Amino acid sequence: MSRLTNHLVVISFDCLSSLDFPLLEQLPHFNKLLDQGSYCKKVETIYPSVTYPCHTSIVTGRYPKNHGIVNNTLTQPGKASPDWYWHRKHIKGTTLYDEAKKAGMTTGALLWPVTARANIDYNMPEIFANRKWHHQIPVSLLNGSKRYQLDLNRRFGHVRNGLNQPELDDFVLESTIHTIKTKKPQLLLVHFVDLDSQRHYHGFSSDEAMDAIKRHDNRLGRIVESLQEAGIYEETTIAVLGDHSALxxxxxxxxxxxxxxxxxxxxxxxxxxxxxxxxxxxxxxxxxxxxxxxxxxxxxxxxxxxxxxxxxxxxxxxxxxxxxxxxxxxxxxxxxxxxxxxxxxxxxxxxxxxxxxxxxxxxxxxxxxxxxxxHGYSPKKEDYTTILLLAGKGIQRNVVVPSMHLIDEGPTFAKLLGLDLGETDGKVVQDFLTS
Known part of the structure; x- marks a missing residue:
């Protein structure tokens, strides 16, 4: 299967909602992406619409019952802080990054859910110290790419403030930019959580949430700029997406x-x-x-x-x-x-x-x-959809897909990279693609 692009950068802004679209149109970097590419502002999420099942559906094209990540956390009655589905071993079947690796592509992932101990070249998995005797840095190092993470912590660790936002996303941003410039991965998955955190603790339409979206606009601009500085912008497809909305x-x-x-x-x-x-x-x-x-x-x-x-x-x-x-x-x-x-x-x-x-x-x-x-509500709830924006190599300009499903994203990304995810619940959204 032939590739439509040489590089795919998937940027997940956790909890980005269709209801945010009017604001995105007013922000410079989101607006430029919309002008240069195509989009769907009504993407139906999966059930339950929580982060780990959603992100696994994005990279597999399958529903939770079929990929195995049915919740964020494991069922551990009585445990004050249950363990999460952090590890790749929990996923049934293949993923976008597995297939990219099989095809000889370089892969990267920054805080992408359910990637601990995954076969990814440059991997800083989303996992946290969940026991009193654990420390965050060793836990991350043991479950991802050790030298890569040590280098990122040495360079940008001062930006982070534990797991607090927006500092954590600022750290992820600097790590993303450095990865693009020095590693130029052919598949890069990046997960930002600032907006989701602000909505949880301040409310859906709070000033804090709106400020997070504006910070995301700046982050998007910096990522695009890094692709240009790395000399791979013209050969890259940028996918910006949300995983669910919130109420x-x-x-x-x-x-x-x-x-x-x-x-x-x-x-x-x-x-x-x-x-x-x-x-x-x-x-x-x-x-x-x-x-x-x-x-x-x-x-x-x-x-x-x-x-x-x-x-x-x-x-x-x-x-x-x-x-x-x-x-x-x-x-x-x-x-x-x-x-x-x-x-x-x-x-x-x-x-x-x-x-x-x-x-x-x-x-x-x-x-x-x-x-x-x-979040976690039924995807059938009113005004509860999310969005997908696509721009760059292999993408048509100014195509508006009226509606699609989150499970369609994985097959579409696979088609861009010339990969096959096998049996999926979703389908390729051909209208986005140049061929």
Missing amino acids: DESKAIKLNVLLKEHGLIDTDSKGAIQNWIAYCKSCDGSAYIYLKDSSDLQTKEVVKKLLDHLLIDERNGIEKIYSQEQAAATGADDQCAFMVEARRGFYFNEEHQGSFLNNITDQDVREKRFTHAC
Whole structure:
């Protein structure tokens, strides 16, 4: 399969929404990209619409049930900070970067989710120290390209302030620019989280979120400039995308409180989970209900009655209940017993103590117990789509694709690089491409 481009740079601005499009049109670097390339401002995300499943769908063209990354974090009841799906080993099947590597291309990834210990030439994976005895730098080094990361930390470590934003994205930006100029990878995946963080802790339309978009515009401009300085701009395709949108919320639903009250979760004298029969695993705007024994039909019926009862009163915050089969039909985890969707203004939390519903205060958010906005909701929610902008080699100019799916991005990127992702759920969006 022939290539349409020599270099592909995929820039993910986490939580960039279709609702942001009017602002993007006013910002110089986004506007220039729109003028020189093509776009879709109505990209339907996947379910659950959280970062790790989304980014895996982007590089595989598959739904979560098929690529295996069904949530951000693993189901580990009782663990205060569950581990994330950090590692490439969790992904079923191939990825864009695997196929690029097989084809002899140089590859790079900067904080791209689910790339720890992936076969990527220049890899700084998104992974953090999740135990008291862990330290961030060794954890990153052990799971990515050691010399590459050491060099980036030596050069730009002073820019970073732990995991805080916007400093973390500023560090990623400097690392991206340096990588483009010195390594010139043929596939580069970059993940920026500034906007997502601001929306979580300040609200969807907050001044802080709008400022983050403006910072992203500057970041985009600097990346384009680095491609020009590296002498590869004319041979490069730039893809700018979001993974999901977000919705403001003011109430947290704690289904595990009810499961505990019904004897389905046991705790010790200190309140720690000792055992569970059924468990609510949050995906923020949605949640899975898992049974420890999937063949336990009696418990399944108890949980169903509990959920059906909650559905009657809108004040409980439940909008829809999916059976296992219905959840699988959306592309979500086919191993869950149920999946539940929150109403606007609500989201799910895994706490198993206190009241079933929590009104969220500013202090809760400052203490990072809850958030002011989140994602994870159904892709069918109104005004909940994201965007894709494409420009450069192999891309038509001034084509507007009215709608597409997140799972179409991987096959389209593969076609640009002359690669084949095999069996995918998405398809190539041919209208974007020059041939």
